[in-house]
Amino acid sequence: MDQSKDAKQIQDLAQQLATQFTAMRPMPRTSASTSTVIRAPAAASDTNITQLAAQLSQLLSHTVPAEQEQHQGEPTTPTADPFAAVPDPSIYEKEFTDVYLNVNASVLRFEDRELLDLASDQMPIGKFFEEAEGMAKDHPDDSIDDIVVRRLLHWFKNDYFTWVNQPPCASCQATTIATGAVAPSAQERQDARYVHDTTDHVWTEVWSDHKKRWIHCDPCEAAYDQPLLYSTGWGKTLSYCVAFSAEEVVDVTRRYTVDYATAVLKTRRSIREPVLAKYLHFLSESNLARLGLDPGEVQEVRQRQRLESDELSTTHADVRTVETQDRVSGSDEWTKARGERR
Template sequence: MDQSKDAKRNQDLAQQLAAQFIAMRPTPRNPVASSSAATHAPAAASNTNITQLAAQLSQLLGQGASTEKEQQPQGELFASTTGPFTSVPDPSIYEKEFTDVYLNVNASVLRFEDRELLDLASDQMPIDKFFEEAESMTMDYPDDSIDDIVVRRLLHWFKNDYFTWVNQPPCARCQAKTTATGAVAPSAQERQDGAGIVETYKCTQDGCLEITRFPRYGGASKILFQTRRGRCGEWANVRSATFTTVDSFGIR
């Protein structure tokens, strides 16, 4: 009976976690989508609420593991167990690891639900232009909906017009080619903007030899929407934030 109650409590907590996450989705800007969202929107949520719920779930899982250990004789806890649990003394180690991974992944996803970040991304996106282009391209893509063609235009715009992929930045002084010289710690301002490390490049022009700093940002830093340049990490983060805003325009 106790196990049944614990399972029910775990299920309820999982449902609450899902509802809290859904509640953090941005409100659609599309009038029709906004009306629908207003009808079905769950209660407001916060990162703190989700963290607390996850902690409660982890605690319940830990209590369940403790109860099982008390019911089994010492030395027989893993007698019938196969897999990774056979090599550790306490399955709660895996429960904690799972919870930590879940919270880290959850935090990574929630970075792209930041309202200020999404507003910044959507303000720079010429969504009206995409819809106009899509209307004139329906004959070119007869099997695609208008929304599908809008996404095609968004992909083209992001890759060709909006974001610049940088392998080696040009010299900050004369725009000549540079060569990599290593990496240094970010300055206070660079760290505040979200940089984790700064690559350095030396100008190849004999009369210049300027050292150019190239901060690397591991998250969806707001400054990336000003510089609009980077490599794989910056590209992925800005693209993810940009594409997340598509949902707010009612595009499915």
């Protein structure tokens, strides 16, 4: 098996898929009176993606890492596709999966090096490390890097970010109404993930090398490692929480709910569960292949995925007091209307 040729084909296909994802992302164009969403022609894009996905899936299911062949010293049976018998999204489910297609395209844009540098320039990173060193004794279970994330959340919430409900127009001072979105700022790296919640809230996760797990981080609340905050503290009904990064896409709903197998599954009616699992797996493998990582880096990603899979398969321990707090950001009227305040 020509591993270098297969790896090049996989990377080329992944790059083409990424281009298709990005092209399909809605780009809002707004004016004083109208709002228009521009999208690439659906039929052409969908056809291209379907064809590229089929080629990529075939390569991924039959490609064996070179070092595995060398270590075993004998022919290796191609890995079976675990989703071979699972159908693609139906026409009724496609509207739901298109949301994830667009979110994934946005997250891939976060990797722009220039934007990442501009975002870093806004943060007093040296100060975060100095503060973390001084706080180490107060957080014995955290590494310095973990405490730096805590300081970043505190800084964002209290010094950098200002919460607004309906900001006044800069020209006439009248109340504004949201009409669309613009390209996101870059605050995600390969060790951080953007979590999309279908009930209209977003947050981040940061990988802790010290704890060997993904840590929930909500800058708007300055909340660190409080995954049950939304379902137990705010009383929010969560159905689909999916984490996106440049290297993977993962359904993490179990992390943010205590009754997934009983109550949560009953609310998940937008798409068949096997179809969702297949679609997210496809996005995840496409993102990873696109990066062109060396075998050691891929192995590190796979190890993280195994650790996370084990974590998500276990039930939550007792809810901590810090996870039962009401929402801090936003007006009472606004948060109650969103079902985010008891």
